[in-house]
Amino acid sequence: MTRLNSLIRSLTVDEQTRFKNYLQNKNRRGDTKNIELFNLLLNSELSNQTIFESLYTPNKRGAYHALRKRLHDSLIEFIAHENLENENSLESGIIKLIVAARSLFFKKQYKTAYLVLEKAEKLAQENLLYPLLAEVHHTQIQYAYCNPEINLTELIQNSDLNLKQYILEEKLNHIYAQLRLIVNQTRESQLHSFPQLIENQLNKHNISIENDLSFKSLYQLSTLASLAAYTTKDYNSIESFLTNCYQKIKQQTNRFSQSFYHIQVLYQLANMYFRNKKFQQAFSFLDSMHQEMLSNSKKHYKTFLLKHQNLLALCYNYTNQNSLAIEIAQDNISKKHPDSEITLDVKLCLSMYYFHKEDFKSSLKTINSLYHSDNWYRKKTNEEWIIKKNLIELLIHIELDNFNLVESRLLSFKRKHFSYLKEQHQNRVITFILLIEEYYLINNNIVTTELTEKIKTSFEFKEARLEDIFVMSFYSWLKSKITNSNTYTTTLDMIKNC
The missing domain is CATH 1.25.40 (Serine Threonine Protein Phosphatase 5, Tetratricopeptide repeat)
Incomplete structure (x- = not known):
């Protein structure tokens, strides 16, 4: 995939529309083909040759490459423009104050310029923004001659301290x-x-x-x-x-x-x-995190609320408060958040909570709401998250006895993930899948003595207190099958023994 194609794939539907409007306003000639090229590139199934032939005759390969270059440059300009328009961060505000002060100095509005710089200086100092504070000090020193009340020695000392x-x-x-x-x-x-x-x-x-x-x-x-x-x-x-x-x-x-x-x-x-x-x-x-979120007039409250609530629900689930974990996750599952990874985590965790409750239909309904392809999720999260999602989905179908789906999901999992797992030395996951296959597809849900022994001896575990909590959770499902016990209870018992 070329850089241009990759950039276009990164745009949301709304951004695509705004970019086309941006191009429309920028175009001065009626025969410009940039919007047409953009629309063609949105179709990932079209080859580069097909797109070229849709726009130009065979002898105009150079014109096509020039068009792609201009579209690429326009897209970079658009992304920069969008971020500057929407940027309301503290850093952006300080930069605007510095630029405004320099403009005022140029217009010989010295008193007002220094007042603006003082505001920028206070904000930069309070938030430990040393690079911006250096710009403020640089401008104050540069125009110190305009203000007889300035203590230049003290200003230079402050500047030196900030530079350190x-x-x-x-x-x-x-x-x-x-x-x-x-x-x-x-x-x-x-x-x-x-x-x-x-x-x-x-x-x-x-x-x-x-x-x-x-x-x-x-x-x-x-x-x-x-x-x-x-x-x-x-x-x-x-x-x-x-x-x-x-x-x-x-x-x-x-x-x-x-x-x-x-x-x-x-x-x-x-x-x-x-x-x-x-x-x-x-x-x-x-609790300390929540208190800090409430400080500064709840300035960062919305930014971190979903992460806080998701981890809180996980802690409740693993301290035998499954119903409370479900309640918290359900309250937050529909909340929009710019960090798509945390919204996906909330859904995946909720599916696990329902699984622990043995409400497998609700668990399946939740996991089915994560309906995008693995490639789509790979852009939003990571390979480990995708593997967890596919494992949970597989266990749900086993519990619901959806034989054909289990069979197809197992084949798909092997095809998609075994190479990666081998590269990452995640052999325990491979062992887990092979044991699932033997338990469900080969033994038809019957736990034989041979299988029990295999489950007990196939994994290399760390000391219980050092073992990963999610690794323990998946193993608990297997253990519950050989002990004929509840998965959630087995999980909690294993954790208590840490």
């Missing part, structure tokens, strides 16, 4: 980039010492956790640590490191700044404790 913070922020960003590269390129078995890797990088750059880290940098590090833990299914290794970092940073005087990142960190900590099956700590951090 700016450089520190850049160092932390470099560390983040280096660690991200390590996570992306390192095999699972080599990621277990990730907290030590973080500390080594901080020491290498003479960065102190107590004095130099902010909630923004801690959020970046916790995201990486969580990604490493997600890859290794080992959240215990990052628990003490992230909690200690948080406690140290929370003591800083600027802890009320960077509320957005503070909320993100609290969510990461709550999720980490949930994955470690330490639910009371998870509930505690979720």
Whole structure:
């Protein structure tokens, strides 16, 4: 797929309409073919040759490529224009104030210009936006001669202090980039010492956790640590490191700044404790997260509400409060959110809650609402999410005894996911599928002594307290078949033994 095709696929239906209007307003000639080309490219089934032949004669290949180039450039301009028009962020507001102040200086409206800069300076300082504060200081110093009341020495000192913070922020960003590269390129078995890797990088750059880290940098590090833990299914290794970092940073005087990142960190900590099956700590951090969401006149409340509610429901489900988990998920399932991944998570989790309740019809109805193709979900989420969705769907059809659907879903799962699972060394999932196949398709729901022994010996498990909670959940379904027990009860019993 070319860059142009990829860009076009990324547009929503509304954005497609607005882009065509944008082209229409931009076109000065009536014979411009850019809208026609755009409409043809929207049809993914048309080949490049077919599109070319629909627009030009065979000897005009150059004109066709030039048209594609102009359409590509127009699309980039449109995306930039849309984001500038819709951007209401704090950073955008400060930039506008700086630009307005510089315009006022040019018009010799010095007093008003300085008042505008003071407003920009206050906002940048309060939110630790060092690059923008550097721009404010630069402009204040540049036009200091226009204001006899300015203390230039103090202004330069403030500028130097901010530049030190700016450089520190850049160092932390470099560390983040280096660690991200390590996570992306390192095999699972080599990621277990990730907290030590973080500390080594901080020491290498003479960065102190107590004095130099902010909630923004801690959020970046916790995201990486969580990604490493997600890859290794080992959240215990990052628990003490992230909690200690948080406690140290929370003591800083600027802890009320960077509320957005503070909320993100609290969510990461709550999720980490949930994955470690330490639910009371998870509930505690979720409560702190909610309190922070209510601060600053609920500025970030809507942004994080769905993530908070989804994790809260998960914690309730795994503490034997399945009905409350269903109630929370149902209340939030229809809420719109710009982060499509979290809306999909809410639906997938609700399907699991119904499954645990043994309300398999409701579980199937919920999973059927996720009706898009795997490729569509791959753009919105990740491969792991797709695998979980397909596994839950498969188990639902087994419980409902939809033999033909189970058979087709098993074949489809093998075809689509086995290669990926082998590459990622996720052999336990492959084993799980083969045991499902033997239990349902070969043994017709009969648990033989041979199958029981296979289920007991086929998996390599970590120590219970270190095992991933979702891995335990899927295995609990198999275990419930050989013990003739309820899946939800079996799941909770396994977790209690951690």
